[in-house]
Amino acid sequence: MKLEAILEAILFVSVEPVSVSRLIDLTGSDEASVCQALTHLESSLGKRGIRLYQVAEGYQLRTAPELVDLIEHVAERPPNLTNAALETAAIIAYKQPITRAEIESIRGVRSDHALSTLVSFGLIKAVGRHDTPGRPILYGTTPVFLEWCGLNSIQDLPDLTNDPDTTQQILDYS
Amino acid sequence: MTDLVVTIDGFDGPLDLLLQLIERQQMDIYDIPIATVTAQYLAYLDRIPELDLNRASSFMLMAATLLQIKARMLLPTTQPPTEDEEEDPRLELVTMLIEYRRYKQAASALEELAAAFNNSFAGPTRQELTSCEIQLQPPLFGAVPFRQALRQIQPRLIQEDTIIIRDQFVVARKIRHILKFLRRAAGPVNFTSLLTDRTPPDTVASFLAVLELVRLRRAQARQQTIWGQIMISLKARRKQREAGSNT
Numbered sequence: 001m002k003l004e005a006i007l008e009a010i011l012f013v014s015v016e017p018v019s020v021s022r023l024i025d026l027t028g029s030d031e032a033s034v035c036q037a038l039t040h041l042e043s044s045l046g047k048r049g050i051r052l053y054q055v056a057e058g059y060q061l062r063t064a065p066e067l068v069d070l071i072e073h074v075a076e077r078p079p080n081l082t083n084a085a086l087e088t089a090a091i092i093a094y095k096q097p098i099t100r101a102e103i104e105s106i107r108g109v110r111s112d113h114a115l116s117t118l119v120s121f122g123l124i125k126a127v128g129r130h131d132t133p134g135r136p137i138l139y140g141t142t143p144v145f146l147e148w149c150g151l152n153s154i155q156d157l158p159d160l161t162n163d164p165d166t167t168q169q170i171l172d173y174s
Numbered sequence: 175m176t177d178l179v180v181t182i183d184g185f186d187g188p189l190d191l192l193l194q195l196i197e198r199q200q201m202d203i204y205d206i207p208i209a210t211v212t213a214q215y216l217a218y219l220d221r222i223p224e225l226d227l228n229r230a231s232s233f234m235l236m237a238a239t240l241l242q243i244k245a246r247m248l249l250p251t252t253q254p255p256t257e258d259e260e261e262d263p264r265l266e267l268v269t270m271l272i273e274y275r276r277y278k279q280a281a282s283a284l285e286e287l288a289a290a291f292n293n294s295f296a297g298p299t300r301q302e303l304t305s306c307e308i309q310l311q312p313p314l315f316g317a318v319p320f321r322q323a324l325r326q327i328q329p330r331l332i333q334e335d336t337i338i339i340r341d342q343f344v345v346a347r348k349i350r351h352i353l354k355f356l357r358r359a360a361g362p363v364n365f366t367s368l369l370t371d372r373t374p375p376d377t378v379a380s381f382l383a384v385l386e387l388v389r390l391r392r393a394q395a396r397q398q399t400i401w402g403q404i405m406i407s408l409k410a411r412r413k414q415r416e417a418g419s420n421t
Contacts, residue, residue: 015297051294065293075295084186086281094280106273109187109232149284150291153282158283160276 002059003029003037008061017058017147057145057153078148081117088114089123093145093157097127097138115139123148187229188236189274191218196271201272206264208247212240242266344375348383356393356408365395366403 006027006109011018015171038059042052049067053060063071081089088111103111118124127140141154151157185191195214196203216237246263262268352368368380384406387393397404 012297053294055291060296061293062296065290068293071295077292077295079283083281086285087186087277090277090280090284093284094277106270106277107187108189108270108274109229110237147296148291149288151287158280159288161279 003027003033004041006033008041008057011052011059011061015060017053017056017060017143018063019058022058034103053150054152055150056143060147079121082114083126084109084111084114085117089141089145092118092124092139093141094153094160095141096154097130098140099136099138103139118143130154188215188233189271190278191215191233192236193271193275193278203268203275208240208244208264208270212237212244214238239267343384344379345382348379349386352380352383352387353392353408356406362396362405362407365406368406406413 007023010023010026016055020031020034020038023029023038024031027034029037042054045051049064050061050065053062063075084107087107088103091106092098095102100111103115115124122142122144124139124145125142126137129135130138130140146153185194192215195201195211195218196206201207201211219233219237243263260327351370355368356363363386365380368384369376384393384395385403387406388395391409393406394409395404395406
């Protein structure tokens with residue numbers, strides 16, 4: 001059977017994004033062949049109901065976005081996060097690893113609830129402890145987070161809006 | 175003053191509220207009119223119903239901070255500034271607001287990314303991302319067969335209605351029963367043989383009775399090995415009387 005078809009089957013049954021190295025291991029093939037087969041798969045799925053996506057440092061089969069209005073009656077969407085959870089997730093995404101105290105000093109409010117929500121959805125996790133008194137937990141994003149927002153890696157986060165040097169602006173005005 | 179319709183619950187904290195005050199009135203964030211903003215912020219806090227304590231403290235802290243900044247800007251400094259430029263009292267707050275705004279915008283961007291990406295769906299729904307509730311399967315069997323099965327395994331459990339026994343009477347009765355038993359017995363008796371039935375209430379009452387008897391020096395209990403048998407025997411009354419008369 002063609003490698004393309006084999007990959008299709010693996011991705012179908014995996015549901016989660018599968019890395020190229022894992023595909024190489026499973027098929028016994030080499031990187032060049034796997035990548036080429038993936039490219040073929042992507043184009044052959046072009047007009048189909050299932051498409052090939054590159055996300056969370058792997059490949060995943062997902063339904064065609066044009067069908068959203070129909071499919072959302074069949075499958076469940078991820079739930080909407082509150083503003084607090086979204087802000088917390090954004091801070092962690094850009095500044096990880098980061099402690100709860102640091103998150104709270106940016107937001108100006110307590111963030112326990114937001115943190116536990118994000119943990120329960122698997123979007124963030126404890127990645128270690130900060131080497132200061134109290135040894136507070138450090139948080140970071142997970143592959144599930146990448147899958148949620150459709151990014152291939154954390155490096156692909158959009159740039160934060162850049163404000164001109166704050167100090168200079170204030171000095172200019174005073 | 176622009177009227178803000180949203181209640182305090184619409185704000186994710188004091189920074190959020192401040193930011194919205196500033197933006198809705200198109201104030202220059204780099205040159206915030208502190209007096210105006212403080213007045214509006216305080217007026218706003220007055221208008222909202224009771225906050226819960228958790229959220230109230232952050233909002234109060236911000237109110238105090240704003241007042242402090244305003245005071246510093248109004249009052250002359252006590253010492254001449256040591257550096258060329260005097261630090262603007264608003265600097266720290268503005269830095270915080272700008273930082274917060276960056277992440278607020280980042281959060282919006284992430285939300286949009288997610289919304290777009292989630293127009294496509296992955297396989298059998300990813301459990302983590304949908305709900306935290308554990309879905310219970312409808313029962314494969316009814317309640318009646320289940321109870322029957324339970325009965326077969328542990329008849330004792332479903333015997334009778336639970337009766338809450340008043341402890342002291344049962345233990346007292348047990349003490350009398352155990353003493354009688356011990357007198358009739360030739361030598362040490364195994365604890366388990368003192369039990370009438372093996373139910374937890376009976377076992378507990380019997381054990382308490384034994385402890386009481388040991389305390390009263392009417393009996394003694396020995397356990398040779400850990401988790402081994404507990405042997406109970408009567409303590410000879412004669413020795414007790416002699417010991418008592420010697421003190």
